[in-house]
Amino acid sequence: MGRTIIVGDIHGCFDELLELLAKVDIRPDDLLVSVGDLVDRGPAPGEVVGFFRERPNSVVVMGNHERKHVRGVFSYAQEITRLQLGDRYAETVDWMRTLPYAFENEQVRVVHAAMLPGIPPAEQREEILCGSTRGERELAALFPDGSWYDHYTDAKPVVFGHHVTGPEPMIRDGRIFGLDTGACHGGNLTALCVPGFTVHSVKAHADHWSITKRAWQLPVLKSKPWHDVTWAELEQAVVRFSSADDAAVNRWLEALQAWAGELRSAFPALVAAARRAADGLSTDELRGHPAAQFLFQARNGRLDLTSLARQCSTPRRTVDLAAAFGLALPELPD
Structure with missing residues (x-):
C-alpha cells in the first residue's frame, strides 16, 4: 500500500x-x-x-x-x-x-x-x-x-x-x-x-x-494598462515605482512620463484640428464623424483646452481623438 x-x-x-x-x-x-x-x-x-x-x-x-x-x-x-x-x-x-x-x-x-x-x-x-x-x-x-x-x-x-x-x-x-x-x-x-x-x-x-520580484518588475510595469489610467494616476504610479533601485525600471518610467507629456502637449493641436473640421463639414457630416461630440462643441464655441483636457482624461481617449483627425501621436515606450 x-x-x-x-x-x-x-x-x-x-x-x-x-x-x-x-x-x-x-x-x-x-x-x-x-x-x-x-x-x-x-x-x-x-x-x-x-x-x-x-x-x-x-x-x-x-x-x-x-x-x-x-x-x-x-x-x-x-x-x-x-x-x-x-x-x-x-x-x-x-x-x-x-x-x-x-x-x-x-x-x-x-x-x-x-x-x-x-x-x-x-x-x-x-x-x-x-x-x-x-x-x-x-x-x-x-x-x-x-x-x-x-x-x-x-x-x-x-x-x-x-x-x-x-x-x-x-x-x-x-x-x-x-x-x-x-x-x-x-x-x-x-x-x-x-x-x-x-x-x-x-x-x-x-x-x-x-529575486523574482526584482527580475519581473519591469515586465509587470510594461504590462499595466497605461492607456486607460487617468493622467493623475499615471503620475502617481511613476512617483511610486521610481523608488525602485533599478536603473532599467527608472529609465522606462522616465520614458513613460515623457510619452504622457507628449500626448498632453498635443491638446492644442487637437483643439485646432477640431475647429478646422467643424468649419469644413456639413451638419450631417459632423454627425457621422467619429469625433462628432468634439466637432459640435467646436462649432458652438465650447471647445477649448480646458474642456478638451477634461474629456481626454486618459491616454487612450487622447490617442483615439487624434486618430479621428488623422494625427499621429507617439506610441507607448517598449
Missing part, C-alpha cells in the same frame, strides 16, 4: 520540489498531496502546476494564492505569475477552479490554512480553510488569545501550511503539522510522509521571492 506524501507551500520552487520528492523516494503508488499555494513568488509556477496535473495519484488543496487567481484579486505576486504562465494562464486558472478546499483519508486531514475543531472539513467555511483575508479575520475574532490549532482537539491529525513556521515545521502532539517552512523566502521545503508521520526537508536554493 502506498504512502500519503504531503508537501508544504511550494510557491513555484520547482527544483526544490523535485529534490524533496527524490529525498522521500516517491513511488507511483504514493499519493502526493499539496497543501496549496503552488504558485506566486517563486521562479517556476508553471512547472510546479504542470507536475501535479500530469502526475497520477496527486491532489492539490486550494490555497489562498490559487483562490486569488480564481477570483481575479491581483497584487504584485499574481501579476508576475500571470506573465510567467503566459498563454497557459487562463487555462491554468480554470484548473484552479476545480481544486478542493480540503482533503481527508483514513489517516489524516489536509487544509491550506486552518479549520475549526469539531466540524468535518466538508462543513467548514472555504474562507477559513484556504486562509483568505476574510477567513483570517474570522479566526482572529474566534480565537483572540491564540491560534485555531491551540483549540484543535479532534483525534485525526491535521496538516496545513499558509503561515511560515520558520526553518522547521510546527509539530504538536503528533496531531498538528504546520509545513510551511518558507521555501520561497530561502527557507526549506518540507514534506510529511504518512502513515509513519516522518518529516523530510530540503534547503531552498535561494531567496526566490526577493
Whole structure:
C-alpha cells in the first residue's frame, strides 16, 4: 500500500520540489498531496502546476494564492505569475477552479490554512480553510488569545501550511503539522510522509521571492494598462515605482512620463484640428464623424483646452481623438 506524501507551500520552487520528492523516494503508488499555494513568488509556477496535473495519484488543496487567481484579486505576486504562465494562464486558472478546499483519508486531514475543531472539513467555511483575508479575520475574532490549532482537539491529525513556521515545521502532539517552512523566502521545503508521520526537508536554493520580484518588475510595469489610467494616476504610479533601485525600471518610467507629456502637449493641436473640421463639414457630416461630440462643441464655441483636457482624461481617449483627425501621436515606450 502506498504512502500519503504531503508537501508544504511550494510557491513555484520547482527544483526544490523535485529534490524533496527524490529525498522521500516517491513511488507511483504514493499519493502526493499539496497543501496549496503552488504558485506566486517563486521562479517556476508553471512547472510546479504542470507536475501535479500530469502526475497520477496527486491532489492539490486550494490555497489562498490559487483562490486569488480564481477570483481575479491581483497584487504584485499574481501579476508576475500571470506573465510567467503566459498563454497557459487562463487555462491554468480554470484548473484552479476545480481544486478542493480540503482533503481527508483514513489517516489524516489536509487544509491550506486552518479549520475549526469539531466540524468535518466538508462543513467548514472555504474562507477559513484556504486562509483568505476574510477567513483570517474570522479566526482572529474566534480565537483572540491564540491560534485555531491551540483549540484543535479532534483525534485525526491535521496538516496545513499558509503561515511560515520558520526553518522547521510546527509539530504538536503528533496531531498538528504546520509545513510551511518558507521555501520561497530561502527557507526549506518540507514534506510529511504518512502513515509513519516522518518529516523530510530540503534547503531552498535561494531567496526566490526577493529575486523574482526584482527580475519581473519591469515586465509587470510594461504590462499595466497605461492607456486607460487617468493622467493623475499615471503620475502617481511613476512617483511610486521610481523608488525602485533599478536603473532599467527608472529609465522606462522616465520614458513613460515623457510619452504622457507628449500626448498632453498635443491638446492644442487637437483643439485646432477640431475647429478646422467643424468649419469644413456639413451638419450631417459632423454627425457621422467619429469625433462628432468634439466637432459640435467646436462649432458652438465650447471647445477649448480646458474642456478638451477634461474629456481626454486618459491616454487612450487622447490617442483615439487624434486618430479621428488623422494625427499621429507617439506610441507607448517598449
